Amino acid sequence: MNDSSAPSYANWTPRAARAAFRDGLATQTSAFCHGHAQANLIIVPAAQAFDVLLFAQRNPKPCPVLGVLEAGQTDGPLLAGGDIRTDLPRYAVYENGVKIAEPTDIRDVWRDDFVTFILGCSFTFEAALMAEGIRMAHIDQGVNVPMYKTTRRCAPAGSMDGPLVVSMRPIPADRVADAVRVTARYPSVHGAPVHVGNPEELGIADLSRPDFGEPVTIPEGHIPVFWACGVTPQAAVMETRPAIAIGHAPGHMLVTDARDRDYLIP
Amino acid sequence: MNDSSAPSYANWTPRAARAAFRDGLATQTSAFCHGHAQANLIIVPAAQAFDVLLFAQRNPKPCPVLGVLEAGQTDGPLLAGGDIRTDLPRYAVYENGVKIAEPTDIRDVWRDDFVTFILGCSFTFEAALMAEGIRMAHIDQGVNVPMYKTTRRCAPAGSMDGPLVVSMRPIPADRVADAVRVTARYPSVHGAPVHVGNPEELGIADLSRPDFGEPVTIPEGHIPVFWACGVTPQAAVMETRPAIAIGHAPGHMLVTDARDRDYLIP
Numbered sequence: 313m314n315d316s317s318a319p320s321y322a323n324w325t326p327r328a329a330r331a332a333f334r335d336g337l338a339t340q341t342s343a344f345c346h347g348h349a350q351a352n353l354i355i356v357p358a359a360q361a362f363d364v365l366l367f368a369q370r371n372p373k374p375c376p377v378l379g380v381l382e383a384g385q386t387d388g389p390l391l392a393g394g395d396i397r398t399d400l401p402r403y404a405v406y407e408n409g410v411k412i413a414e415p416t417d418i419r420d421v422w423r424d425d426f427v428t429f430i431l432g433c434s435f436t437f438e439a440a441l442m443a444e445g446i447r448m449a450h451i452d453q454g455v456n457v458p459m460y461k462t463t464r465r466c467a468p469a470g471s472m473d474g475p476l477v478v479s480m481r482p483i484p485a486d487r488v489a490d491a492v493r494v495t496a497r498y499p500s501v502h503g504a505p506v507h508v509g510n511p512e513e514l515g516i517a518d519l520s521r522p523d524f525g526e527p528v529t530i531p532e533g534h535i536p537v538f539w540a541c542g543v544t545p546q547a548a549v550m551e552t553r554p555a556i557a558i559g560h561a562p563g564h565m566l567v568t569d570a571r572d573r574d575y576l577i578p
Numbered sequence: 579m580n581d582s583s584a585p586s587y588a589n590w591t592p593r594a595a596r597a598a599f600r601d602g603l604a605t606q607t608s609a610f611c612h613g614h615a616q617a618n619l620i621i622v623p624a625a626q627a628f629d630v631l632l633f634a635q636r637n638p639k640p641c642p643v644l645g646v647l648e649a650g651q652t653d654g655p656l657l658a659g660g661d662i663r664t665d666l667p668r669y670a671v672y673e674n675g676v677k678i679a680e681p682t683d684i685r686d687v688w689r690d691d692f693v694t695f696i697l698g699c700s701f702t703f704e705a706a707l708m709a710e711g712i713r714m715a716h717i718d719q720g721v722n723v724p725m726y727k728t729t730r731r732c733a734p735a736g737s738m739d740g741p742l743v744v745s746m747r748p749i750p751a752d753r754v755a756d757a758v759r760v761t762a763r764y765p766s767v768h769g770a771p772v773h774v775g776n777p778e779e780l781g782i783a784d785l786s787r788p789d790f791g792e793p794v795t796i797p798e799g800h801i802p803v804f805w806a807c808g809v810t811p812q813a814a815v816m817e818t819r820p821a822i823a824i825g826h827a828p829g830h831m832l833v834t835d836a837r838d839r840d841y842l843i844p
Contacts, residue, residue: 362628362693369631369643377635382736427628470648 322346326567330391330399333567338401338416340456340525340563342435342448349501349572350565351378351390352431352542353400354549355418355558358383361427363470364545368429370467374476374544376432376500378570384424390568397422402561404546409553414561421558431542432501433565434479436572440494441481449482450528456563457481458522459541463515464506466544474548477524477541478506478514482534491537500575507538514538523547524562588612592833596657596665599833604667604682606722606791606829608701608714615767615838616831617644617656618697618808619666620815621684621824624649627693629736630811634695636733640742640810642698642766644836650690656834663688668827670812675819680827687824697808698767699831700745702838706760707747715748716794722829723747724788725807729781730772732810740814743790743807744772744780748800757803766841773804780804789813790828 321329326348329341341350356364361383368375379390386395397419405413405421434457438448450457457479464476483491488508496504507514519536520527524543530536546559560566587595592614595607607616622630627649634641645656652661663685671679671687700723704714716723723745730742749757754774762770773780785802786793790809796802812825826832 358628362624362631365628365631365635366646366648369635369646380632380635380735382632469646 326569327393329567330394333401333416334395334398336416338564341401341565341567342438342457342563343451345567346439347572349378349568349570349575350433350435351568352433353396353558353560353566354429354431354545355426356554357423357556358425358427360471360554363472364429366469367466367472367545367548368431370469371544373502373506374466374540374542376502377429378432378500378568379430381428381430383427385428390430390570391566392569396428400560400564400566402564404559404561406546406549406557406559408555409550418558429545430566430568431545432575433542434502434539435565436501436575437495437498439572440498441491444490444494446483446487446491449531449534453528455526455528457525458519458528459524459543459562460511460514460516461523461547466548471552471554472545472548474544474551476506477544477547478538479525479541480519480528480536480538482528482530483537485533485535488535488537495539497577498575499577502540502542505537506540509535511536592835593659595833596660599667599682600661600664602682604830607667607831607833608704608723608829609717611833612705613838615644615834615836615841616699616701617834618699619662619824619826619832620695620697620811621692622820623689623822624691624693626737626820629738630695632735633732633738633811633814634697636735637810639768639772640732640806640808642768643695644698644766644834645696647694647696649693651694656696656836657832658835662694662832666826666830666832668830670825670827672812672815672823672825674821675816684824695811696832696834697811698841699808700768700805701831702767702841703761703764705838706764707757710756710760712749712753712757715797715800719794721792721794723791724785724794725790725809725828726777726780726782727789727813732814737818737820738811738814740810740817742772743810743813744804745791745807746785746794746802746804748794748796749803751799751801754801754803761805763843764841765843768806768808771803772806775801777802
């Protein structure tokens with residue numbers, strides 16, 4: 313995206329974006345709040361919190377923990393002055409592993425024993441890729457990034473078990489090495505790709521039918537590149553069927569006060 | 579330590595060392611099993627396990643998680659064929675925050691809901707320091723490494739709260755930079771020092787009276803250098819007084835099958 317076409321939400325502050333989402337704006341958040349880190353969400357009752365945190369510890373590539381809100385806590389340093397129950401554009405509520413709603417507010421289902429995990433998101437490094445002149449096809453095409461369940465298994469932890477979920481971005485063949493180099497410097501937001509090229513090796517039969525998000529047209533001369541994705545805990549929820557769990561609606565992230573550069577390693 | 583004076587236990591395999599500890603050998607483990615990573619232990623009931631794992635997540639420098647044995651599990655890939663209840667040379671058992679025993683075996687107090695956290699240990703990088711010609715004064719002097727509670731506070735997590743504990747090694751003034759450089763490459767085993775030089779800034783009044791381990795004489799021209807220490811969760815236990823918790827006796831580590839180099843970053 314060049315500067316002349318940059319939409320105004322790229323220049324919003326995280327606080328302003330969260331306020332707009334709180335007021336009902338229900339959009340995917342790629343390219344929002346330039347320079348600020350975005351994050352995945354997984355919320356579970358305290359009784360299941362150890363399993364989720366251990367799952368994240370054992371699967372740091374899809375589940376890099378940026379912060380944890382303890383039982384009943386609704387704000388924290390990543391969302392100063394905010395409320396985790398209202399400040400995302402859209403949520404995904406699961407009962408017994410089945411998504412029963414995608415509300416824009418979860419105050420009516422909130423419980424005081426809910427623990428919130430805030431996980432790194434690959435949207436964080438998109439600005440760094442674009443700064444290197446690597447265009448994001450999903451942004452150019454105005455769609456949510458496509459995400460796929462793979463046949464790769466995560467390391468299980470207690471009751472949590474499931475497949476690795478990946479996001480896919482088409483990258484020009486001659487820029488794949490640059491995309492690897494740039495994203496490897498952001499290990500807390502999924503880091504380097506887990507796979508380059510052949511979706512079948514990940515068990516993805518049809519790129520045009522993502523499990524989450526929307527399909528993106530792969531431009532001529534581009535290679536599909538796959539990054540670990542923070543929707544992975546939701547796939548584990550769908551498989552292991554806890555009584556209740558809440559995530560963000562895929563692509564509809566928490567926009568945090570942290571800076572992308574906070575997660576850049578030297 | 580030069581090769582001619584290297585004691586034979588430096589050449590033991592981890593499995594042989596664990597077997598010897600299982601049979602009752604009760605010694606500190608610095609310089610055991612050259613090239614193999616050593617680890618701290620903290621064992622708590624499942625009901626407290628989330629707090630401990632979150633404490634580790636929020637305090638990765640003193641509490642780098644190498645592995646977790648889930649409730650009731652007594653072995654794992656870091657101690658193949660072993661038993662976490664017998665394979666350390668000595669343990670520390672706490673009731674209500676008070677150390678009530680330092681047994682060589684914890685089978686009699688073991689519970690099926692106990693969760694074991696295996697945390698990185700600075701003994702892991704001692705071989706790398708010695709390979710650079712930096713002698714370890716505590717090994718030369720035949721004592722356990724000295725450890726100190728500091729006035730720096732950890733980030734609390736649920737019921738867990740306490741001071742940062744550090745280990746201290748005297749380093750020749752002209753090798754301090756090398757010691758920083760070498761240990762910074764091992765972030766999973768405490769990494770670079772947290773402090774160089776002035777113990778008073780850490781609230782340590784008297785280096786000759788460590789809170790754990792044994793005092794070491796600081797050779798002429800050496801500077802005290804402080805690394806974050808995996809006894810930190812035990813200091814939190816002493817402060818927050820859970821009904822039951824078990825650690826390793828300081829300096830009496832789990833010798834793992836992992837290699838030091840597994841934790842070396844490029």
